[in-house]
Amino acid sequence: xxxxxxxxxxxxxxxxxxxxxxxxxxxxxxxxxxxxxxxxxxxxxxxxxxxxxxxxxxxxxxxxxxxxxxxxxxxxxxxxxxxxxxxxxxxxxxxxxxxxxxxxxxxxxxxxxxxxxxxxxxxxxxxxxxxxxxxxxxxxxxxxxxxxxxxxxxxxxxxxxxxxxxxxxxxxxxxxxxxxxxxxxxxxxxxxxxxxxxxxxxxxxxxxxxxxxxxxxxxxxxxxxxxxxxxxxxxxxxxxxxxxxxxxxxxxxxxxxxxxxxxxxxxxxxxxxxxxxxxxxxxxxxxxxxxxxxxxxxxxxxxxxxxxxxxxxxxxxxxxxxxxxxxxxxxxxxxxxxxxxxxxxxxx
Amino acid sequence: xxxxxxxxxxxxxxxxxxxxxxxxxxxxxxxxxxxxxxxxxxxxxxxxxxxxxxxxxxxxxxxxxxxxxxxxxxxxxxxxxxxxxxxxxxxxxxxxxxxxxxxxxxxxxxxxxxxxxxxxxxxxxxxxxxxxxxxxxxxxxxxxxxxxxxxxxxxxxxxxxxxxxxxxxxxxxxxxxxxxxxxxxxxxxxxxxxxxxxxxxxxxxxxxxxxxxxxxxxxxxxxxxxxxxxxxxxxxxxxxxxxxxxxxxxxxxxxxxxxxxxxxxxxxxxxxxxxxxxxxxxxxxxxxxxxxxxxxxxxxxxxxxxxxxxxxxxxxxxxxxxxxxxxxxxxxxxxxxxxxxxxxxxxxxxxxxxxxxxxxxxxxxxxxx
Numbered sequence: 001x002x003x004x005x006x007x008x009x010x011x012x013x014x015x016x017x018x019x020x021x022x023x024x025x026x027x028x029x030x031x032x033x034x035x036x037x038x039x040x041x042x043x044x045x046x047x048x049x050x051x052x053x054x055x056x057x058x059x060x061x062x063x064x065x066x067x068x069x070x071x072x073x074x075x076x077x078x079x080x081x082x083x084x085x086x087x088x089x090x091x092x093x094x095x096x097x098x099x100x101x102x103x104x105x106x107x108x109x110x111x112x113x114x115x116x117x118x119x120x121x122x123x124x125x126x127x128x129x130x131x132x133x134x135x136x137x138x139x140x141x142x143x144x145x146x147x148x149x150x151x152x153x154x155x156x157x158x159x160x161x162x163x164x165x166x167x168x169x170x171x172x173x174x175x176x177x178x179x180x181x182x183x184x185x186x187x188x189x190x191x192x193x194x195x196x197x198x199x200x201x202x203x204x205x206x207x208x209x210x211x212x213x214x215x216x217x218x219x220x221x222x223x224x225x226x227x228x229x230x231x232x233x234x235x236x237x238x239x240x241x242x243x244x245x246x247x248x249x250x251x252x253x254x255x256x257x258x259x260x261x262x263x264x265x266x267x268x269x270x271x272x273x274x275x276x277x278x279x280x281x282x283x284x285x286x287x288x289x290x291x292x293x294x295x296x297x298x299x300x301x302x303x304x305x306x307x308x309x310x311x312x313x314x315x316x317x318x319x320x321x322x323x324x325x326x327x328x329x330x331x332x333x334x335x336x337x338x339x340x341x342x343x344x345x346x347x348x
Numbered sequence: 349x350x351x352x353x354x355x356x357x358x359x360x361x362x363x364x365x366x367x368x369x370x371x372x373x374x375x376x377x378x379x380x381x382x383x384x385x386x387x388x389x390x391x392x393x394x395x396x397x398x399x400x401x402x403x404x405x406x407x408x409x410x411x412x413x414x415x416x417x418x419x420x421x422x423x424x425x426x427x428x429x430x431x432x433x434x435x436x437x438x439x440x441x442x443x444x445x446x447x448x449x450x451x452x453x454x455x456x457x458x459x460x461x462x463x464x465x466x467x468x469x470x471x472x473x474x475x476x477x478x479x480x481x482x483x484x485x486x487x488x489x490x491x492x493x494x495x496x497x498x499x500x501x502x503x504x505x506x507x508x509x510x511x512x513x514x515x516x517x518x519x520x521x522x523x524x525x526x527x528x529x530x531x532x533x534x535x536x537x538x539x540x541x542x543x544x545x546x547x548x549x550x551x552x553x554x555x556x557x558x559x560x561x562x563x564x565x566x567x568x569x570x571x572x573x574x575x576x577x578x579x580x581x582x583x584x585x586x587x588x589x590x591x592x593x594x595x596x597x598x599x600x601x602x603x604x605x606x607x608x609x610x611x612x613x614x615x616x617x618x619x620x621x622x623x624x625x626x627x628x629x630x631x632x633x634x635x636x637x638x639x640x641x642x643x644x645x646x647x648x649x650x651x652x653x654x655x656x657x658x659x660x661x662x663x664x665x666x667x668x669x670x671x672x673x674x675x676x677x678x679x680x681x682x683x684x685x686x687x688x689x690x691x692x693x694x695x696x697x698x699x700x701x702x703x704x705x706x707x708x709x710x711x712x713x714x715x716x717x
Contacts, residue, residue: 071462077375079397079465106501107546108571108586110397112470141588 005046005073007062008203009180010039010172017167018048019061028165030137030146032122034153035169038205044169045118045147049073049081052114052145069111079110084119090247093125098132105136109143120149122156123308130157137163155308177203197273217244221252222277224323229280229287234323238316246307246315253322254300260284261293288330295329349385349414349440351407355430355449361392361403361579362427366420368552370396375465380417382464383438385410393466394420399552400467402581408435415461418445426454467583472567472574474510476536480564480577484557486517487550489528489707492676494547495521502589506550508573509542516542518594524673525594526680528707543568544591549584556580598710599696602689604662606635607702610686614678616654620644621671623652630714631671635690636664644671667693668714674699677709 007015021027033041047062050073054063063070072078082104084097101117109115119125125133137146137160148164150156172180174196180203181192191210198218199205208214224237241249259272264285269278288296303322306313365381375397382393387410393402430436430449437448440458447454487506495503498521507518513535518527545553553575557564565576575582620631624644634641638661642654667690677699678686685702699709 068462072465075463077377077463077465079375102501106588107398108588110465110467110585112468112569112571 003042005050006043007047008040011044030164032148032164032166034150037151038202039169041149049116081116086124093129095128095132098129102136105140115144118147122148122150123152171201234327238319238323250304257297350411352409352437353407355434365392365394365401365403366424368394368401369420377459377463381420382417384415385413399549400583404579417459417464470569472569474536475567477563477565479561480557481559482530486528487554489680490517490519490526493519493526505544505546505587507591511540525710544587599698602691604690606660607687608658616656620652623650629670629672630668632668634666673711
């Protein structure tokens with residue numbers, strides 16, 4: 001876990017609330033922290049955890065960063081701060097982790113202070129693990145705090161949600177996010193703006209959006225799309241995109257459809273995410289009917305769900321399904337309009 | 349950090365402290381021992397986060413003070429295999445520990461001392477002393493009845509209670525209960541209070557205690573308990589829960605009292621146990637005037653029957669027990685005669701030394717079918 005503990009500017013209101021709760025000794029025993037990916041939920045959770053453990057808390061409620069407790073936290077050695085995460089990226093949190101957690105919950109804190117359990121992401125808990133967690137979550141002893149972090153709180157069991165106090169990290173306003181980006185990254189304003197757009201406004205995600213790998217992926221995706229729209233083979237598109245993860249592929253796919261829909265309805269380009277691909281989006285907005293867009297979107301969602309449910313899908317197979325079915329959907333629709341196959345997508 | 353030591357001074361403390369270290373691998377620094385060298389002493393600390401043991405060793409000479417952590421297992425192996433009466437020099441050189449003894453030379457990797465999660469000298473509410481033998485007696489007479497990995501997590505340990513000038517230990521697994529009390533020389537506090545020491549802590553602590561009158565100082569806090577014995581400082585986490593009200597389950601109305609010789613009964617139960625059901629371990633006790641019949645059978649229809657004369661004037665009674673529970677108790681008691689107080693075949697039995705002793709045991713009977 002290499003995440004810096006920090007309270008970001010747009011999290012100040014939550015931080016203040018928590019400080020007040022702490023001062024009045026009204027802290028809940030479990031917090032569910034939600035928000036879109038890249039708004040700094042883990043950073044905030046860690047900052048608060050460290051502040052609860054710190055021996056010399058500063059006047060703004062933040063940890064001092066140099067007492068013995070802070071040392072243990074920053075060196076990831078603190079015995080009372082437990083990170084619970086999937087063993088591998090994208091995997092589930094299993095019941096064994098919960099059994100171990102219960103042992104820790106049942107015993108007093110090793111450093112005589114707070115006991116903290118940060119679960120991230122909470123939607124990765126499988127059914128058994130979630131049910132095993134309920135008991136611990138229900139009535140932990142004094143000085144215990146669970147922080148559950150979730151990008152998609154809809155997928156967290158309602159029984160777990162009902163035991164937590166719910167806090168949402170809001171996506172910051174564009175100017176606040178841009179100001180922050182300007183501070184941490186030395187980007188030209190135009191570039192920062194585009195990155196933020198691509199990240200749906202999440203500043204930490206924006207930092208990743210400008211790395212070359214993502215840019216390459218995006219380029220490859222739009223090339224493939226261009227080919228598909230021009231009637232080339234879908235299977236080839238699927239093949240070139242295999243280098244990147246399924247999640248990333250589906251995300252791009254869905255964001256392209258969103259842009260297309262937005263453009264079709266508003267005819268405005270300034271709302272688009274893929275600003276540099278305006279041309280292609282305009283083209284697809286002309287080519288696709290509204291029904292087609294929704295059908296394609298449904299397909300994307302359906303496949304995302306398969307990926308999220310940890311059914312361990314075959315990557316090549318799933319990508320081929322995505323592109324072939326997209327091609328098929330387009331073909332079927334256009335066939336109804338009795339168009340000549342082969343020139344399917346150019347004619348409108 | 350630089351100091352010299354006699355192998356014999358280091359070996360026993362090192363063995364004990366390294367014994368606490370568990371290789372679970374959650375935190376790499378826990379595979380290490382913390383060395384704290386001051387002008388006059390060397391403190392060794394090992395921890396598995398649940399229990400912590402610190403030993404104090406007197407070095408031959410301290411050349412430079414300092415703190416560091418060193419791999420426990422490797423250091424122990426080195427010390428063990430050095431010749432007797434060897435003299436060691438330990439020196440910290442650029443984050444490596446250099447060990448020299450005679451013509452041998454070892455370099456060990458180290459981790460910074462600040463990374464070691466030592467238990468803070470937490471505020472302990474009450475602290476008192478008693479002879480080691482007395483605490484050992486308390487633990488030995490009750491430890492066997494602790495639950496093991498029970499979902500009622502507060503039973504997986506030993507309840508240590510301060511009550512006026514009495515110190516009491518209570519353990520139970522839900523089927524049987526063991527209770528033992530010993531007097532303290534001074535009254536520690538007014539109100540009754542207790543802590544639950546986790547199973548591992550109990551086992552480690554009893555290993556340190558010896559049959560001597562040398563005192564051990566116990567300190568109880570909100571999150572930890574601590575025992576100071578001579579050169580050792582033992583600290584254990586506590587179970588964060590409420591121990592059940594044990595007094596409610598101790599039967600006071602056992603009018604049918606049987607007294608018998610402990611050794612004789614033990615042998616009888618040992619023999620009948622052979623043919624009891626391997627899973628449930630049930631034996632049937634049939635009591636009549638001055639006579640006890642013990643019966644056991646198993647699913648293969650094999651049977652054992654024993655007759656033994658006892659001192660019994662109560663009404664005729666038939667009752668069934670898990671024989672392992674009875675044997676555990678008879679092994680723990682230490683007087684020649686024991687007594688079992690019963691009321692009927694569905695109620696719990698109270699077992700203790702004849703005429704009452706420091707330890708009392710409650711066993712639930714098995715249902716007769």
